[in-house]
Amino acid sequence: MYCCPVLNLAKQLIxxxxxxxxxxxxxxxxASRLSKMGFNxxxxxxxxxxxxxxxxxxxxxxxxAGHTDVVSSGNNKLWNSCPFIPVIKNGYxxxxGVSDMKGAIAAMIIAAERFITYRPNYSGRLSFLITSDEESxxxxxxxxxxxxxxxxCERINFCIIGEPTSDKVLGDVVKIGRRGSLNVDLFVYGLQGHVAYPQLTGNVIHNVLPFLNALIAYKWSQGNxxxxxxxxxxxxxxSGLGNDNVIPGELYICLNFRFGTDISVQDIQNKMIxxxxxxxxxxxxxxxLSGHPFLTHSKHLVHVVHQTIRDINHINPMFSTSGGTSDGRFIKDVSEDLIELGLLNNTIHAINECTKVYDLQLLSLMYEDIMKKILF
Incomplete structure (x- = not known):
């Protein structure tokens, strides 16, 4: 019942x-499978x-594009089965890493094998960009x-990243960009002393609270x-030394801004200062700065992906820029026209990460159809 090339490769990678x-x-x-297909x-x-x-x-x-690295499995005793021994149960x-994103990589490779088998003289170039440093x-x-x-001096005309973008049904959400991410390490200074003599100190926690309230309440941008x-x-x-009788003199705060194209990094920095x-x-x-916001400008790529999802899974996808960062923030430098399409994200990074077996094959068919529509 579950004997299919996508499933077998996914299990091998997991x-x-x-x-x-x-x-x-x-x-x-x-790479071995790609080499057999004639890839450089x-x-x-x-x-x-x-x-x-x-x-x-x-x-x-x-x-x-995709990544072979995964996040830690955490406490393996909390899993229903060993996290690195693939198990099929009730169709899952x-x-x-099955959803994020070894399943998608398996779907890509099998899609390429089918595509090249049935269309060996396709027009254009098919390529893969694979890393093991996305999750760290x-x-x-x-x-x-x-x-x-x-x-x-290479350029990529169209790029599909296999990040797990789907919400409830495979293909219901496609990412056409991502917000930028700006991290801030803020070190605040006061004057350490005894809690019984606050008049001789500068309690850094007390001093910073009005600033933090203002920082959180501020409307940084309206979006677009x-x-x-x-x-x-x-x-x-x-903050603090761990003693209950010492007023702290230093405090560390880590903050993160997620922002779109309606505000610049400089605007954020200037306002915070x-x-x-x-x-x-x-x-x-x-x-x-983890990455600037980016947005695909290709109506053709969006149209192709929309048509593929409608043809294969009979739904109309929502195109979104929500969520965290992805390696798209780097790929955009050589390809402005990129989207992210992958499996459901409801169990990624979680205990008992899983995906429907059916979705693996369906995703592979989507990837193959995109190849056919662009590399005709």
Whole structure:
């Protein structure tokens, strides 16, 4: 019942505990299959990260991008089965990384094998961009492949990233861009002392509260037709020595901004510095930009993907820029026309991560249909 090439390859990849940034042989399996199809492959290992760029053909380029690394399985005792031993139960395939995103990679590769078998003389170029550093720091992965492509003056006309974008039904949500992400490490300073003598100290926690209230209440942007309004979230706060009788003199706050194209990084930085000055905060700042917002400009790619989902799964997808960052923030430098389409995201990074077996085959058919429509 469940004997199909996509399922078999997905199970093979899941069986490898490739916790980011390690690949541990996943890419060798993929590259071997691509090599048999006649792909030219460039391996681009950097530090502990395995990467490769593979292509076959010439001309207009359709690229499929993905990652073989997965997040940690956490406490394996909480899983119903071993996270790195794929198990099928009630029509679902369980295993760490099945949805994010080894299942999608399996669907891509099998789609390519079918496509090339039935259309060996296709027009254009089919390519793959694969990394093992998406789930961790993303410093040695896709960004390094893009550096290489820039050096050799490569461009990608259309790119499909296999991130798990679907919500309730396969293909119901497609990402046509992502918000930018700006992280802030804020260090605030006061004057340490004894809690019984507050008049001799400067309680850094007390001093920073009005500033934080203003920071959270501020309307950073209104958003636009493609992006939601800018949001700010405090992810970490740490202060004090652990003693109940010491007023802290230093405080650390980690914040994150998610923003669209209606506000710039400089605007965010200027306003935050202005608020710090208004509330007379003594501070130092460290900004860490994870990525600028991006949006596909290709009506053709969006039309093709919309038509494919309607033909294969008989639904009309919603095109969105919501959610976290992806490697699209790097790929956009060589391909403005990219979308993300993958499996359901309801169990990604969770205990008992799983996907419908049926969805694996359906996604592979979608990928194959996109190949047919663009590389005719």
């Amino acid at each position: 069986s490898i505990p490739s916790v980011s940034p390690l690949d541990l042989g996943c890419q060798n399996i993929i 492959i460039s391996f681009l290992k950097h530090q502990k990260t395995n990467n490769f760029w593979a292509y076959k053909g010439h001309g207009i380029t359709l690229s499929f 395939l369980f295993g760490r 720091h993303a410093q040695d992965g896709t960004i390094r492949i893009i550096e290489y492509l820039k050096i050799i 037709k493609n992006f939601l309004p800018t949001t700010i979230q405090i992810s970490n706060i740490h 202005s608020l710090l000055s208004k509330y007379r905060i003594k501070y130092t700042l460290k900004w860490r």
